[in-house]
Amino acid sequence: TLGTQTDYRDGEAQTDPYSPEYIVCGGSVPELLTLATLTWGRGLPAGQEAMEMIDRIREKRAWEAALPPMDSPSNIAKRLKMMEEMERKEWALREQEIEKLHSIRLEVLKKMLWRQEENQSKLVAKRLNDHWQNHQKTKEEKIKKIQHDCALMLRKLIAKRKNVMGKLERRDIIKEYTDFSSQPYAPLSRIGCFPDKNSDCYVVKNFYLNSFAGLCKLEASLPDSVKQIKIKAPKPKCIITETGFIKRSARLEADLAQVHQ
Template sequence: MSHIMTIQKAKTNNLQGFPYRCEQLRAKGSITSRTYDFLYDPLFIVSSERDHAQANVQATLVRSRLKKVPNFKSMFSNLFHHPRYSMYWSKSDPVPSCVSREWRGQEAKHKEALRLRAAMDASFQMPKEQYEDPEVSGRNRYKFFDRPFLPFLQHMPLNVVLATSKLETFVFPPETSKYTVIPTKSTVGTQTDYRDAEVQTDPYSPEYVVCQDTIPELLTLANLTWGRGLPAGQAEVEMIERAREKRAWEATLPPLNDSFQFDKRRKMMNAMERKEWAFREGEIEKLQDLRLEVLKQLLKRREENQDQLDTRHLNAQWYRLQEAKEAKVAQIQHTHVSSEEMA
């Protein structure tokens, strides 16, 4: 943090017109390559050492190593003479030291020179080339497998044609045919084992650098995480305000080495302790009131459910008594009618 330079805004728009852009040809068109493909990708082709140097410069410019360090005293300032952050150059290199930054074409040139010398001088012996382990049974095992080519199922192998632009209509065979017709094309679908919702993580928190002799206020909120205090609500804002008031009160306390103001310091601490106990008692009362309100709602809901159950039981009993009454009336009427007929 000894070398700090203040910059209003890092300008990256000029890189859009950079004349040399490393591109890689893929099966479905031209796609912009990654930043360090000219160092890592063995199939990446750079025509000359000059292009290699230009790709290295482009990677250094595109990957900005400038880090923002917030100035906590003017964090929300938009003034030019009071910037809200400072910029410093990061010394960390994204490319490890084991990766060579030299142009790989030098090795090809050296091999070509050795071949020319061996062709001209019969006594010259070419050095034996040592090939790397292909790791057929290791991490490169998938490169040595391919889907079988069945000429009766498709006219061209799957590694050449993966999809057709025009679909042919399937003609059903006649019922008198003894043999089944094999379709000329088949569609192969894939599906991942995981959904997007299952791989979501907590929001990204960028790295930070603390300036010397400073205690950022944001570090006091390190215990707040996503889903547990973040995004901040009214309770979190009140907690932050109380922490600010307490820090301001601590700054007004007399020093410990001053024996004349020891009684004053003790009185101030006793008053603050009583204030904190009163605040805690108020919080406990609020929590008890909230629990009491929830209990009242639960009791009210239970009474309503019990009333509904009692009403259903009474209605069922009333229906049963009405059916018994109607049956008894019908029986009396039937007995009366039969006695009159006999008379």
């Protein structure tokens, strides 16, 4: 079967572009065959480097055509001289290519080193931040402990100051129950009393307030005087006295009304 190539191919199944078979006539070397080493993705489509290589191949073909024949000693010497010059030129070109590759590798190496240094600096910054956070947490815990110990010692000093002589005092129950800030009314949580522990038992639970049916029943039990609001219109104020004179406040209101108009 003959090899064919179509434009309607799936991108994932696309192979290298089709190159038809060719036959070279005897004694001829087509210039196109110098590009046989180039393939798709490796030189094709041709870029700047591929074009420079093509130009060098053309120059070399022209140089080979210009070589003198080896029929005399002078032509042989001239041919050797031209070949030495071409060899020096090729070596110089190779050195340029090597330097170019070295420069590209150096740039890549610089980027890799810079990226590695950046990652290392980020890692060091993260470690320092974690270390600082741990120190801050330890410091806060120590400060909290110092404050707790300070409050404890102050309470002990206050208790000692109340009883400087060291006399034993009996509990005065009447005094405790008359003082609403005492232990029976407001127990301290630090001695194990939590007044709000069972606060749910004090919540008011009413059928009339917690359900819709209860609200309807409560509304039906209310008298009409509560549900129907009656507003009485205010009576006009009497601005004339018993003797037939207009009150002073009424005169002021009339003057203000005229000014407003």
